[in-house]
Amino acid sequence: MLEKWKAGLVVSCQALEDEPLHGPHFMERMARAAQEGGAVGIRANGFHDIQAIRASIDLPIIGINKRKITGFDAFITPAKEDARLVQEAGADIIAIDATTQSRPESLEELIHYIKGELGKVVMADVSTVADGIRAQQLGCDLVGTTLAGYTQATMQKKSKDPDFDLLRGLVDQLHIPVIAEGRIHTPEQARKALQLGAFCVVVGGAITRPQEITRRFLEGMKE
């Protein structure tokens, strides 16, 4: 499955409850459009979106379940019950928060459950090279730069661009595939990520969040 992802584009089709395109119908259409355009895979959030996309297209899906649990910071597939929902909806790969943010269950336990009980591939969403090293040691199959700039520890470093330094560091230190994800807004940035050694690229907002694209146009028109 992953061979086909080499140097490919995975399109993240996500719209949370407060976004205009929220709902499985819209996300299924986005995924169909991405498939038509040549995407090798889809990343999607939540049982209903994943289920609708699974029923409609046959590309591999990275599934997540975003859930804010009071008292904890990890929100991307934070617990075993989230992973089970993602698997039941039909995802092929389950992505999880693999940072050091506070979480309801240990990372070891969650990874063990996904690989052992659910029999799925685990993608570790990380924010630092140290997170990536730990994720690899714990048996994750893939690592993504997804959470760079989105944790307390990395927030100050966040820019409007992708974190290419983190990508370089992970590629240098790990032997599992590294996926470039987060704030990739142009084909040039996606190409640069591949040149730096990314296994493949995940793009979300720049393709599937029209409100973001509109804002970026307006910003660009001011300069």
Ligand SMILES: CC(=O)N[C@H](C=O)[C@@H](O)[C@H](O)[C@H](O)COP(=O)(O)O
């Ligand atoms: C931090 C977080 O919650 N990231 C989420 C992870 O699934 C999504 O909201 C992003 O859209 C996705 O990572 C793709 O990134 P971008 O939309 O920047 O291309």
